[in-house]
Amino acid sequence: MKHILKIIWNQKRNYYWIFMEQVLVTIILMLSAVSVLESYKKYKTPGMLNVENTFVVGYLSGNSATQEEMGNSLKSMNILLENMKKLPYVKTITRGFNLAPYQRDNELYASQVPSDSIRIDDKRFMAIYKFSDEFGASVLNVEMEEGTWFENRALPDGSLPVVITRQFASKAGWTTSVGKKIPFGSRFFTVTGVAAGLKQVPFEPSPIAIVIPSFAMGGMPFENMVKIETGMEREFIEAFSKEFQRLIPYESMEPFLNYMPSLKSMWTSQSVLSVILQGIPTLFLFIFAFIGTFGLYWMMSQKRMKEYALRIALGSTKSKLIGIVIGESLLITCMAILPALALSLFIYEYNAVHVIAVSITIFVMLLFAIVSAWYPAWKVSRVNPAEALQYE
Amino acid sequence: MIKIENITKIFRTKEVETTALDRINLQVAQGEFVSIMGPSGCGKSTLLNIMGLLDQPTEGALLINDTAVSGMKDKQLAHFRNQTLGFIFQSFHLIPALNVFDNVELPMLYGKNISTKEQRQRVLEVLEKVELSHRLKHFPTQLSGGQCQRVAIARALVSKPEVILADEPTGNLDSKMGIEILELLLTLNKEGTTIVMVTHDERIAQQTHRIVRLLDGKIQ
Ligand SMILES: Nc1ncnc2c1ncn2[C@@H]1O[C@H](COP(=O)(O)OP(=O)(O)O)[C@@H](O)[C@H]1O
Ligand SMILES: [Mg+2]
Numbered sequence: 001m002k003h004i005l006k007i008i009w010n011q012k013r014n015y016y017w018i019f020m021e022q023v024l025v026t027i028i029l030m031l032s033a034v035s036v037l038e039s040y041k042k043y044k045t046p047g048m049l050n051v052e053n054t055f056v057v058g059y060l061s062g063n064s065a066t067q068e069e070m071g072n073s074l075k076s077m078n079i080l081l082e083n084m085k086k087l088p089y090v091k092t093i094t095r096g097f098n099l100a101p102y103q104r105d106n107e108l109y110a111s112q113v114p115s116d117s118i119r120i121d122d123k124r125f126m127a128i129y130k131f132s133d134e135f136g137a138s139v140l141n142v143e144m145e146e147g148t149w150f151e152n153r154a155l156p157d158g159s160l161p162v163v164i165t166r167q168f169a170s171k172a173g174w175t176t177s178v179g180k181k182i183p184f185g186s187r188f189f190t191v192t193g194v195a196a197g198l199k200q201v202p203f204e205p206s207p208i209a210i211v212i213p214s215f216a217m218g219g220m221p222f223e224n225m226v227k228i229e230t231g232m233e234r235e236f237i238e239a240f241s242k243e244f245q246r247l248i249p250y251e252s253m254e255p256f257l258n259y260m261p262s263l264k265s266m267w268t269s270q271s272v273l274s275v276i277l278q279g280i281p282t283l284f285l286f287i288f289a290f291i292g293t294f295g296l297y298w299m300m301s302q303k304r305m306k307e308y309a310l311r312i313a314l315g316s317t318k319s320k321l322i323g324i325v326i327g328e329s330l331l332i333t334c335m336a337i338l339p340a341l342a343l344s345l346f347i348y349e350y351n352a353v354h355v356i357a358v359s360i361t362i363f364v365m366l367l368f369a370i371v372s373a374w375y376p377a378w379k380v381s382r383v384n385p386a387e388a389l390q391y392e
Numbered sequence: 393m394i395k396i397e398n399i400t401k402i403f404r405t406k407e408v409e410t411t412a413l414d415r416i417n418l419q420v421a422q423g424e425f426v427s428i429m430g431p432s433g434c435g436k437s438t439l440l441n442i443m444g445l446l447d448q449p450t451e452g453a454l455l456i457n458d459t460a461v462s463g464m465k466d467k468q469l470a471h472f473r474n475q476t477l478g479f480i481f482q483s484f485h486l487i488p489a490l491n492v493f494d495n496v497e498l499p500m501l502y503g504k505n506i507s508t509k510e511q512r513q514r515v516l517e518v519l520e521k522v523e524l525s526h527r528l529k530h531f532p533t534q535l536s537g538g539q540c541q542r543v544a545i546a547r548a549l550v551s552k553p554e555v556i557l558a559d560e561p562t563g564n565l566d567s568k569m570g571i572e573i574l575e576l577l578l579t580l581n582k583e584g585t586t587i588v589m590v591t592h593d594e595r596i597a598q599q600t601h602r603i604v605r606l607l608d609g610k611i612q
Contacts, residue, residue: 003494003501006489006490006494007487007489007490010489010490010491010531011489306485307485307487310485310487311498311502312446312470312473313444313446313473313479313485314473314474314479314498314499314502314547315470315471315473315474315475315499315502315503315551316470316502317466317467317470317502318466319466320470320502384447385441385446385447386437386438386441386446386447389446389481389485390437391437391481391482391483391559391560391563
């Protein structure tokens with residue numbers, strides 16, 4: 001070890017480029033690892049909603065729609081949904097707004113409903129408003145951490161029941177939330193339950209949100225979710241289209257029907273793709289660095305063949321020769337990791353994601369060192385000392 | 393000490409087959425100073441390399457201290473080279489990245505566990521012997537040829553080998569330096585080290601106990 005250090009130190013110049021290259025690779029690898037892990041962590045945050053066998057249905061009104069057509073369509077949609085509910089393969093229908101996930105990005109969810117900041121005690125924060133009927137929880141399989149989803153009526157004290165997200169409760173600083181009052185204009189909401197989360201897109205954590213019963217809000221648009229039996233997608237789409245043409249036969253009104261699992265996978269693949277796109281340059285850099293490092297070690301080991309042959313003559317075993325070649329590579333890499341490590345202490349706070357990402361980086365770099373020196377080391381171990389030490 | 397029985401060495405390449413040694417028999421007794429002479433290409437280095445366990449004979453047996461060497465594992469061979477043998481080469485073969493002290497210390501890194509203090513002691517001792525105690529921190533490129541060879545001798549001595557194998561140790565040096573090196577080897581021999589030396593120089597060979605003459609792979 002000390003011996004290898006001496007050799008490296010006395011030949012600093014030969015190792016300069018390998019060292020600089022590895023410092024760079026380590027830093028970039030670390031940044032990539034952190035960003036990938038952070039995405040993954042966001043993906044794993046609680047509150048992913050179950051959208052299996054679920055459709056979002058509705059209609060889109062064109063510019064040419066008359067007041068009368070719009071009014072009729074709203075009524076007809078109610079009838080349409082009632083009819084759908086009677087189909088044997090339709091399990092549940094829920095009507096709400098801003099609750100169905102994967103409809104838009106997080107910013108648009110935040111601006112869908114004119115939202116006011118919430119004021120609790122001395123705390124003030126923004127929350128996303130969502131509306132739902134009593135079936136929202138069962139369609140989306142919302143995981144309740146505390147309490148229950150609300151019924152479709154006001155509470156005995158006249159206040160409206162609401163469900164909040166865990167993020168809301170944390171922001172409010174509540175350890176238990178059921179029964180807590182939230183001021184709303186001149187009235188109050190009463191919390192009946194806390195959801196573990198209500199994620200809107202797969203790769204972002206659940207928002208600070210409050211779900212209000214939709215019956216209380218007259219005259220607002222609806223996002224209807226329909227949960228059906230597995231394998232009945234085609235039948236449902238056909239039935240819906242037929243009913244739509246019968247009940248809403250206006251040129252200006254177009255049926256709207258989205259299969260939510262597709263939406264979800266679209267969002268997911270988009271995020272995964274962007275992570276991969278970020279990763280590709282890193283991967284290339286890594287490959288080039290590997291080829292470069294391997295080439296340099298290869299060249300150096302060839303140039304130093306006499307030295308290795310001499311070591312055999314002086315009593316080194318083959319495995320010790322391998323050890324010295326790989327040891328040099330490992331030591332260089334260990335030194336190259338140090339600047340990245342120092343940098344990480346500066347730019348990252350101490351948390352699990354960063355510790356894991358940095359550990360992975362170190363592990364990969366050490367592997368890099370061993371693999372890139374492996375073949376040269378093996379070649380060195382097969383040196384014929386008589387030949388290499390021949391005087392020419 | 394060293395016993396060579398019917399050793400043949402054939403180098404085979406794709407095109408040619410060279411018989412470098414042809415049924416050689418040779419014994420070197422403990423404490424002897426033997427020189428090997430012969431024209432270029434007659435197999436002197438090959439013979440020395442086989443004695444030094446750096447190459448294997450195609451046929452025949454080699455015994456060192458009555459131990460048959462054939463069939464030994466890499467680890468045992470390494471141990472033998474480290475503990476029993478010392479090498480000196482025509483072109484010194486010092487490691488350029490290490491200074492004089494570290495070059496001389498090198499064999500001990502592969503040997504028995506000796507305390508760092510004693511290692512240091514030994515290095516200083518052998519460097520004293522070759523009169524290079526004042527050049528510890530110098531690198532090989534900063535030394536003359538004669539000095540380099542003395543470092544190499546110190547390195548061969550440091551693990552107290554019973555045999556020193558020297559392949560034209562004076563070949564790269566002018567005659568004055570050559571004589572210095574020879575005198576050093578003679579002193580070592582008087583102190584009990586067995587030496588086998590390849591040389592071209594008749595005057596140098598005359599000073600040794602015995603001259604073995606090789607021609608086309610055979611002893612004359
Ligand atoms: N590695 C080798 N491959 C093929 N031929 C070799 C090899 N080493 C030595 N020889 C041949 O063996 C013969 C003896 O070589 P060597 O022992 O080096 O001679 P010397 O040291 O007496 O000059 C020469 O003809 C040389 O060409
Ligand atoms: Mg020779």
